[in-house]
Amino acid sequence: MSAPGAGQLNRQISIQQRSQTKDAEGGMVDAWVDVFPAVLLWARVNNLSGNERSSTKQGGQVSDARTEFTIYYLAGVTNEMRISYNSKHYNIRHVNNYMDLNEYLIITCDTGGNHGR
Secondary structure, eight states, X not given: OOXXXXXXXXXXXXXXXXXXXXXXXXXXXXXXXXXXXXXXXXXXXEEEEEEEEEEETTEEEEEEEEEEEEEEOOTTOOTTEEEEETTEEEEEEEEEEGGGSSSEEEEEEEOSSSTTO
């Protein structure tokens, strides 16, 4: 993979982190908060693969897709976060500092049922 050229970072994404907040009854619930909002964050999106797998032994299918997002370098992006793009959520699986130059991050993600966990 080569570094992106001018104009290739042309999709707006946001990076979110899970936070716990109180619901109306005072219980704790998970909420996702934009750490890096879409108005500031541009990415190149590369859809890598997709498949379907059984969700339980009794049946049912769930689809998985692997996607790579390339962004300008940001410190603090971890696999405990998720990416929101086109009203879909992608679980971050791997964050690669491209050639350790602190210029770009290549973030490998998947979709599926764990919602960033």
